[in-house]
């Protein structure tokens with residue numbers, strides 16, 4: 136397979152995410168753990184990909200690489216036309232800020248801030264003026280059904296509500312890809328359903344999503360599923 | 373992120389961790405307050421000494437009979453111990469002979485008991501001339517000082533120190549009343565303004581009686597036409613001419629007394645200035661010592677800030693990881709922690725400065741010493757607090773910025 140580098144204008148790039156022979160090796164003292172071994176796949180715009188696999192198979196590791204939170208030990212990762220290997224810390228930060236919207240299993244909201252200010256965070260680092268930040272955060276919270284909870288702190292919200300705040304935060308800077316690592320893992324079925332509903336809606340509106348899950352029903356909602364076992368990909372359907 | 377946003381989020385973080393912030397600030401607060409009060413105490417002590425010395429008379433030289441270089445075999449003064457005369461004083465008053473000498477006051481001093489009816493009060497009776505008042509930097513509270521006419525006529529008049537007047541006349545007005553000075557009845561013509569107790573530097577300056585020197589030499593001592601004096605007070609035209617005045621007086625007196633070898637001089641000139649500079653240097657040493665201790669406490673405060681900022685970085689590793697995941701650059705994280713450290717520093721500085729100023733208000737009544745904190749010290753203290761927290765905030769901030777986002781996020 137040829138390495139396909141997208142055109143210079145990333146918004147017109149069809150292949151939003153290109154993984155080529157990605158490997159990740161962790162070192163624990165003298166012991167090496169091969170968390171990923173030669174993973175290759177491509178995610179195109181408006182794709183909705185579920186990644187499934189047993190515990191310890193390397194799902195989270197993969198997600199962290201795609202989200203530029205970590206760097207692969209081998210292989211090439213291209214996000215929206217940019218080869219991640221070539222980027223320095225500040226440029227990686229910029230990719231995380233503008234290209235990626237992350238939804239974590241543990242929500243990861245700052246407890247010192249209100250829902251609205253949590254959602255504003257990515258805009259803060261994007262240098263968006265205060266007024267616009269407020270408006271955009273408020274609009275998104277409205278959209279995920281939390282219009283009346285904007286000034287609540289995370290501790291005053293239910294798990295499902297917190298995850299919706301986290302989704303609003305992931306969406307606020309209009310990222311190219313939304314990455315979710317077990318987004319429903321800490322939620323009851325009712326809240327999980329709400330979150331999946333939002334994802335479906337986003338996909339219908341043209342968003343690209345990559346969702347990690349070990350729940351078959353969650354995977355079934357995606358356009359396609361990738362199965363990982365022992366750090367290697369096994370395409371299912 | 374703009375600086376405004378940084379300060380805002382720093383304030384939020386500080387508010388969120390109130391107790392920890394308080395503890396961080398405490399070290400700085402104590403350090404700053406300690407430095408300020410210390411400097412204030414030093415300055416106060418110096419000012420107190422200065423005012424005490426100034427009360428003695430500024431730029432003052434005292435000529436006393438007798439030699440300083442009185443080793444064995446060296447002949448002490450010629451004739452009696454009382455080698456100074458009115459003629460010496462008159463010669464030194466001359467503008468031509470001693471241009472650096474602004475004023476001259478010959479002085480005789482003796483102990484006498486002053487009596488007002490049934491009240492006896494032993495005190496020092498000084499015979500001198502009108503210029504004494506200016507030389508000693510004293511003033512008259514009520515009545516008047518002795519004048520040239522009293523001097524010329526050997527008038528039986530006396531000016532009392534404030535304490536002496538109070539002892540003899542209680543609260544009633546002593547002016548015009550007659551008091552017995554030893555055997556001699558004299559009319560009280562004035563009372564000196566009190567200068568406060570001078571116990572630490574000199575004897576009580578408010579307990580004395582002043583009479584014209586001619587009166588003292590004549591009727592009081594009972595020896596007529598005795599023109600010898602016990603000492604001569606000189607005031608230089610300014611503190612910078614003090615040594616010139618010293619040399620002029622020295623030269624003139626050697627000539628008048630026919631002394632060629634300085635080692636045989638039958639008089640000694642001492643400068644009060646030397647007392648002043650000794651006192652000043654002692655209190656300056658004290659100030660430096662105290663300031664050193666206070667600086668160490670500031671340093672400890674700074675290390676406290678660093679320690680707590682480091683704990684804060686560890687405690688907030690997840691927050692740092694999350695912020696990085698959301699797009700914070702290393703520089704954003706570094707700035708965030710630096711701004712937090714400096715906000716803490718400024719708060720600590722301000723509170724410390726407020727405490728220091730409070731100390732300036734309250735301490736003097738407790739320790740009966742003035743505390744003078746120059747405004748520049750307050751400003752400098754706050755600046756130092758800011759600098760210390762910046763300095764000690766840099767390392768934790770750099771550490772926070774270097775954390776890899778995923779390691780940071782994964783930590784619990």
Ligand SMILES: Nc1ncnc2c1ncn2[C@@H]1O[C@H](COP(=O)(O)OP(=O)(O)OP(=O)(O)O)[C@@H](O)[C@H]1O
Nearest residue numbers: 161162163168170189190191192193194195196197
């Ligand atoms: N920081 C690390 N250091 C060492 N080994 C690691 C590290 N992170 C993950 N691993 C190892 O890599 C492998 C893959 O881990 P990963 O977290 O990606 O699994 P996962 O598929 O997300 O599992 P789960 O479903 O339990 O979340 C595991 O064997 C894990 O022990």
Ligand SMILES: [Mg+2]
Nearest residue numbers: 194195196316
């Ligand atoms: Mg995982």
